[in-house]
Amino acid sequence: MLQTVEQETGASPQWAVIWLHGLGADGNDFAPIVPELVRPGWPALRFVFPHAPVRPITINNGVPMRGWYDIVGMDFRSRADMDGVRDSVGELDALIQREIDRGIPAERIFLAGFSQGGAVILTAALQRSAPLAGLIALSTYLPEAETATRIDGAVQVPVFMAHGTQDPVIPLQVAEHTAATLRTLGVEVQWQSYPMAHQVCGEEISALADWLQTRLQAG
Secondary structure, eight states: OOOOEESSSSSSSSSSEEOOOOOOOOOTTTTGHHHOOOTTTTOOEEEEEOOEEEEEEEEGEEHHHOOOOSSSSOTTTTTOOOOHHHHHHHHHHHHHHHHHHHHHGGEEEEEEEHHHHHHHHHHHTTTTOSOOEEEESSSOOOGGGGGGGOTTTOOOEEEEEEEETSSSSHHHHHHHHHHHHHHHOOOOEEEEEESSSSSSSSHHHEEEEEEEHHHHHHH
């Protein structure tokens, strides 16, 4: 199983957030966001930040770095190594099962991902027949969106999706196409855009906290 960085906001967590970082980062990348995101009165949450494996990345001249899959080209219709994506979905499934084994039911587990990490959680969600609390897809896209389908019996999982209007890594139009594709597939998507590059911003964190609070209260 992947090594992880973990933070718990209280004793005996009732909810979990499994958060996948972007290319070249590691599990420590988004750990500092926890105190900015979590609000008083929320139930205890366990944040799990896994480290992606180190692998050669083709578009970076084969230099090894942490990544959830190889990026083989610039065309978003075919840039993702789908074997690598599927391997990472399997690793994610193992992390979900570990949280279930630790007493947190699947319907109280959120999946979050930035950039590459978001591509993995979106792919995983279309293949799941078991419930989840929701998806948090930040500055990301769905690989092979033109041919994406949901498996028979796939459950409805709400998605918070946010993107920068000035993102030079994943253009806004690519992310908008992903949101439209997900809606066509019957996924509930809350879309947000912000005047930023390939990053997160305070306004985005606040909107995400609102979205999470609604689901925590409903749960």
